[in-house]
Amino acid sequence: MPERVQQISNIALVVDNYDDAIEFYTQRLQFTLIEDTDLGQGKRWVQVAPPNGNGTNLLLAQASDDQQRHAVGNQTGGRVFLFLQTDDFWRDYEQMKAIGVHFNEQPREEEYGTVVVFEDLYGNKWDLLQRR
Numbered sequence: 482m483p484e485r486v487q488q489i490s491n492i493a494l495v496v497d498n499y500d501d502a503i504e505f506y507t508q509r510l511q512f513t514l515i516e517d518t519d520l521g522q523g524k525r526w527v528q529v530a531p532p533n534g535n536g537t538n539l540l541l542a543q544a545s546d547d548q549q550r551h552a553v554g555n556q557t558g559g560r561v562f563l564f565l566q567t568d569d570f571w572r573d574y575e576q577m578k579a580i581g582v583h584f585n586e587q588p589r590e591e592e593y594g595t596v597v598v599f600e601d602l603y604g605n606k607w608d609l610l611q612r613r
Contacts, residue, residue, distance in 0.1 A: 489537050490536065490538065491537070491539070491540040492537065492540065493539075493542045494540065494541055494542065494556070494563075495543075495549050495552050495556060496541050496542065496543055496553060496603065497544060497553050497603060498543060499541060502527075502541045502543075502602065503517070503527060503529065503541065505601060505602040506539065507529065509577065509580055509581065509602075510531070510565070510577070510582070511531075511532060512529040512531050512532070512539075513529065513530055514528075514529055515529060516528045523543075523545075524543070524545075525543070526540070527540065527542075528540055528541070529541065531565060553603050554603035555604065556605060557605075557606075559606070561606045561608050562605045562607065563605070563607045563608075564607065564608045565607055565608065566611070566612060567609060568611065570594075570595040570609065570610070571595075574588060574597060574609060577609070582599050582600075583599060584597055584599045584600075585597075585598040585600065585606065586598055593612055594610050594611050594612040595610065595611045596610040597609050597610075
């Protein structure tokens, strides 16, 4: 039997507004806009990804009903949702801080590496981390 090959290609992130989310991810986090396709009736297929990523993209999904709007900014009940791993923690931390990304704490050293929690424009918690 051939070896199974799979990967996570997209992670859906419910957002309030496509354009505001695109601006935040491309301007503040320096992500690349991979695709922005109009699907009609106000829906778009919008993918962004960190520079030189591994192929896993964020699929920005604009909330379309009350239940989805309620999840914007709190998809994981207040826990850290996404982990942005970097090859140079201090470069990225200083750059993000300089352009107004909100950090919830001071950077800290853990057994696994250097880490700090930050929030996206909707309040979703992320870890910026550089592994040892």
